[in-house]
Amino acid sequence: MEPRGAGVAIVCVGAAILVAVRIRARRRAHPGFVDGVGCASGEPYSLHARPIVLLLGDSITQLSFESHGWGAALAAAYARERRADVVNRGFSGYTSRLLSRVVPSVVGQLGQPLERVGLVTILVGSNDATRPGAAQHVPVDEYEANLSAIVAMLCATLPAARVVVITPPAVDEAKFCAVRESAGKGDGDGRCNARLRPYCEAAMAVAARHNVALFDLHARSLATPDWQHRLLADGLHLSGGGNKLLFEGLSELICTQLPDRSPGGMPWHLPRWNDVRAI
Known part of the structure; x- marks a missing residue:
């Protein structure tokens, strides 16, 4: 007669065998992320520190954790099933020149393991x-x-990271100038789509050169009917509609092009409650 619990043990062993290849593949893609599979849930889990999704940029990133912001929505998506922590490192007013200077320090402050x-x-x-x-x-x-140097540095120092370059959103020159002038802050320094377009093309070239993912927010913005009113709060920064557009487009890109970095494609941080005995 089979000892009590032997059937459960056999099922657990079988489940472990069935996911062994999956776990090995995840170890290669996520160094140190996956430690086992839950006997009850069948879900891969990690005992390591929770993975990080890092957001780098200027004020459009810095402000993304505000209510209805694209960064806040992304953080909620990854935290909802405890897949990853989203870290906001947006710096208002920064250019590519300034960002390239601080990225090494920003990465170093994330702690080990990278x-x-x-x-x-x-x-x-x-x-x-x-x-x-x-x-x-x-x-x-x-x-x-500058952007190429940032991408190269990230690819060289973050062995498990997948990089997504995002082009800047379209700008409503007239609206931004009016907002700046009413606040006594000048005329917007000549920000306009004609001037911005070559920078977007440069960003696309960098993404292609380094073989990293690209989300063309600029083109997506211009393709949106009445984008000036629907997507922009002040002519430059994103409104609720603009944040929604970026979040949904970025989420779609991650799920289709980088599925193992999507909320559903990463392992649970620590086993589910009914698998805690596996630790």
């Missing part, structure tokens, strides 16, 4: 694309070199 970082987004360029002579202006050739 394999925790599974996904990085980079959204910068709205401040670079001001008129020549403006305080924040960065020539497009330098912008491309």
Whole structure:
């Protein structure tokens, strides 16, 4: 007669065998992320520190954790099933020149192991694309070199990270100028889509050169009917509609192009409650 519990043990062993290949593949894709599979749930889990999704950029990223922001929505999606922590490292007013200087420090402050970082987004360029002579202006050739250096550095130092380059959203020049002038802050420094477009093309070239993912927020913005009113709060920064557009588009890209970095494709952080005995 079979000892009591032997059947359960056999089922558990069988489940473990069935997911062994999956776990090995995940170990290669997520160094240190997957430690086992739940006997009761059949779900892979990790005993390591929770993975990180890192958001890099300017104020469009810094403000993304506000109510209805794209970063906040992304954080909720990953936290809902305790897959990853979303870390916001957006710096208002920063250009690609400034961001390239601080990225090494930002990465260093994340702590070890760096394999925790599974996904990085980079959204910068709205401040670079001001008129020549403006305080924040960065020539497009330098912008491309700076962005390329940032991507190269991330790929070299974050072994498990997948990088997504995001082009800056379209800008409503008239609205932003009016907002700036009413606040006594000048005329918007010449921000306009004609000036911004070469920077978006440079960002696309960098993504292609480094073989990383690209989300063309600029083109997606312009393709949206009445985008000036639906997507922008002040002519430059995203409104609730703009944040929704970015969140949904980025989520779709991650799920289709980087499925093992999507909320549903990453392992649980620690086993489910009915698998805790496996620790």
